[in-house]
Amino acid sequence: MDFDFEILIRFLLAILWGGLVGAEREYRGKAAGFRTTILISFGSCFFTLMSSVIGGTGNPDRIAANIVTGIGFLGAGVIFRGENRVNGITTAASIWAVAAVGMGIGGGYYFAAGCASVLILFVLAVLSFFERQIDSFNQSRTFLAKGNLAADIQYNCEQMIKANKLRAKLLKRIRESDQVIITWQIQGHSKNLEAFVDQAMKAEFIERIEC
Known part of the structure; x- marks a missing residue:
């Protein structure tokens, strides 16, 4: 197979597998969506190719070794703290995993990269259902209540919390x-x-609620 055609195949595969993962992220409205994930996969593939060319036989991982470090900074950009939880960790992990897929394609490991992409999609699309089921058993919320001092709001609220089998x-x-x-x-x-x-x-003794 001609070398230039081989490079084209690797680029197209990187776009394909990165795009599939990106489509799932775009569908769920995540920060790193379709185009971003494609560029991550494509860029990792290209860096890996250039690493083997520039580094030669003596040091083929010269550039590729820094992809993991560089992608970490990109992943950190999609993580942010909400009111009750940290968001974007799964998307950051997806970026990290897609970069590994791009590196695998750039290194010529097509089958391994394809299997990895399918497993990434399985984790993101299928296992999210089980994650929601597990999360429903032990959710956490911040609850704020405002009321009259004479109404003993703390005691009454804590009694309601216990009656509903919650921990506070x-x-x-x-x-x-x-x-x-x-x-x-x-x-x-x-x-x-x-x-x-x-x-x-x-509850009449509560004048204001935030939860």
């Missing part, structure tokens, strides 16, 4: 004149959390 950790208590604002970190099954929130929304 007191985070903060603030008093403003005759008003008190209390914040808890509550954990438990998603159904119990929803039942507790519905009950708290209807």
Whole structure:
């Protein structure tokens, strides 16, 4: 097979496998979507090819060895902290894995790279269902309640928390004149959390709720 045609095949495969993973990320509205993931796969493939050419037989990993380090900075850019959790870690891991696929294609390991891409898609598309099921058994939320000091809001809220079989950790208590604002970190099954929130929304002794 002609060498130039071989390079073209590697580039196209890098675009194909990177695009499949990117399409899944784009469908879910993630930060690193279709075009980004293609460019990561293609760039890793090209860097690996150039590494073998520039480094020669004596040092073929001259450039490729730095791909892992460089892709780490790119992955860090999609991680951000929300109100209750850190988001973007799965997308960052996807970037890291797709870069490995691109390196595999650049090195000529087509079958291994193809299998890796299929497994990445399996983890992202199929295992997310099981992740949601596991997460539903032990969710965590920050719950803030404001009410009149005389209503003993802390005791009443904690009784509701126990009645719904939830665990709670007191985070903060603030008093403003005759008003008190209390914040808890509550954990438990998603159904119990929803039942507790519905009950708290209807409680007359609570004047303001954030959860």
